Amino acid sequence: MDTVQHVFKGTFAHSTHRCALEVLENHILGTDSAGKILFFEDAQEQTRLAQKWGFDEQKIEEFGKSEFIMPGLVDTHIHAPQYSFIGSGMERPLLEWLKHTTFPIEDTYSDLENARNLYSTVVKRTLRNGTTTACYFATIHTDASIVLAEMASQYGQRAFIGKVCMDRNNTYPKYIESTEESIRETKRFVEVLKNKKYERVKPIVTPRFGISCTEKLLNELGKYADEHQLHIQSHISESTAEIEEVLRLFPGYKNYTEVYNKNKLLTNKTVMAHGCYLTDEELHVFREKGAALSHCPNSNISLCSGHLDVQNVLRHKVKMGLGTDVAGGYSISLIDAIRKAIETSKIIFMEKIKRETNKINTNQKGKMAPNEVSGHAKNGTMEMELDYNVLSYKEAFRLATLGGSEALNIDHITGNFEVNKEFDALVINPEAKDSPFEVFSQISKEEMIQRFLYLGDDRNIKAVYVAGRCVVPFPSNA
Template structure:
């Protein structure tokens, strides 16, 4: 039987197949030497667990009053080199932004020392923002892409690393490969990473996007992915204009969507109807799409995914109105959402509309949803026994915390569960890096 390495006791929140945001108060969790979860049960079973696994009270790390564990967040779409110019050039349309800002700066990553310094910064910053798993686009440079893989492994971040492939680039001719070079260098990249045998860092096949790759290159990359059982990156991103028929194909083939709401808004790409995607039983995770998106934080992605769903709700409510609806509303017979008033006279709000994402839904997208999208939900995404303890310790009472924990619930109705629920909402909506600034509070490999 595996020996217990760590034991934690307190509040845990995670997503399961049946619950988008499950709160487990007064629970006890133990991990083995390999970092995998050995047990996760109500604390009233502590004596039995201690006898079975051979630990005592002194071995238990108890969480503070308002602290809680949550799974590490998963960024399913991020461009590592673009962190260096995040927030710049946002006034330009996409192709112009690529030509004037993105491609020229990415081209400088042919310098290995430049790549090493900047990739160290992006990996540390994503970790400090709670991203314990990232699906990275690198650049066309093989050696620099290997540096990114080495850096992620050094800091203990789980990562999929993609050497970008592009044999067409009419907007910035200097930054591209020949077809043969792209195929050859991608094979070399995959072979080098496979030989390194990193536990948490893997190569991923990464065509930049459709117009930057020839048909021959795409075909060869597809063969390479099949031969090495590798993920393919680009097909997952955005998906704002997928039809219902296309979503059915996604489901049938096991494809997933990376929802990048900040980027979608910043680049005027459109709004993804996440609820419709989920209704088609297609896997969905969240992405920052740095630097198309101007925030490296998945907390921002959580918030903007909720805002996007509310914008879609409002747009549809407005479009559904006709002249009779307006007249009925003006007479007081209809709610602003186009619903005839009944006996209860209660308007339908976004929070009560099943098509609008709740904070619980968005929390799931950032954790378990991301692990499902990347097909690693057997390893991470929640606190099920057998998975790696990939977790963030959130402390709302941390020094320089961005919010205070107050309770507006009457004392006679107060309960710890209600206070915890309020604290979780506060963290997801206004929390930021200060709540997990120390890498030691990310539990898996970073110490």
């Protein structure tokens, strides 16, 4: 029988495939030495569980009345080197921002000391903000990308690390590799990480996006990923200017999705960031291939790229998680991504109301009174039902946790508190001394969770666990 390492008691909140937010008060959860969940039951079973698993009831870690435990956050798209200029250049659209801000700074990470200092900071900052799993873009520099993997492993973060591949760069020609070099260095990067045998840090094949990769490079990366069953990440349909340039560079393809699909880069281990302008036909391909989308609402708004209609993606049953997309997104926190995802959904709803209002107003006089969240609108003489539901905070919570693990194809390992999964978790204290919000009266746990998601930040995160190991607070020597 497995030995119990930790036992936690209190309120737990997580998502399942049947329920976007399940709140379980007075529950008890036990983990083994490998960080896997051995049991998760009502605390009324405590004595029986203690007898069965042989743990000391006096050593149970019990959390306070206002505290709750939730799954760790999964950032499905973040550029680690861009943290150094987070919040900069936001006045430019995507392609101009890449040319003037991103590429020149990323090019400096051939300096390994520079890389080590920044990547150490990025990993610690994301962990403090509750990101237990991060899917990172690094740069084209192999050795610096290896440093990022070392930092993630050192601080205990679950991570996918991508050495960026790009064999053309018309806007900043200095930051480029040859096709052969990109392929060779990707293979070296993957082999180095495999030989290091990190438990929870894995390589991910990373063509930057269609504009910066030739067909030969995409094809070779697709074949290599297929041969070794590797994860894949890139960008797709982030802005209209990007789509136009991709179609110009790949005239033989009917759409952006086909560029990746025909080169074996859409698999059940693929996550593509953005997807703001994907057609229903393209979403069908994503569903068919088992590929996922990373919704990056902060970045989409900050760079004026567009809005992703989350509800349409979910209707197509495409896997989806949330991404911060630092530094296109100006916040490193997935809690911000939750809020921006909800806000984006509301913007899309209001745009639909406006379009329908304009249609009606051209045919009859009268003023419509839209219902804020139901998708129902009416005026004095006619009613209209919109086939749209605003994304709820519960659904956004699922996207940031279980949805992210599904997008990265690790939902059999983490994402919620099911038995046999690894315990990736945050301990949340809404009444922390320096909390950014107050709790004035006794409220339900569900309302407490909602307030944290709308108002809380890293000051409310009391502890962070990855695979049963407490990684935040950091050791004094970290």
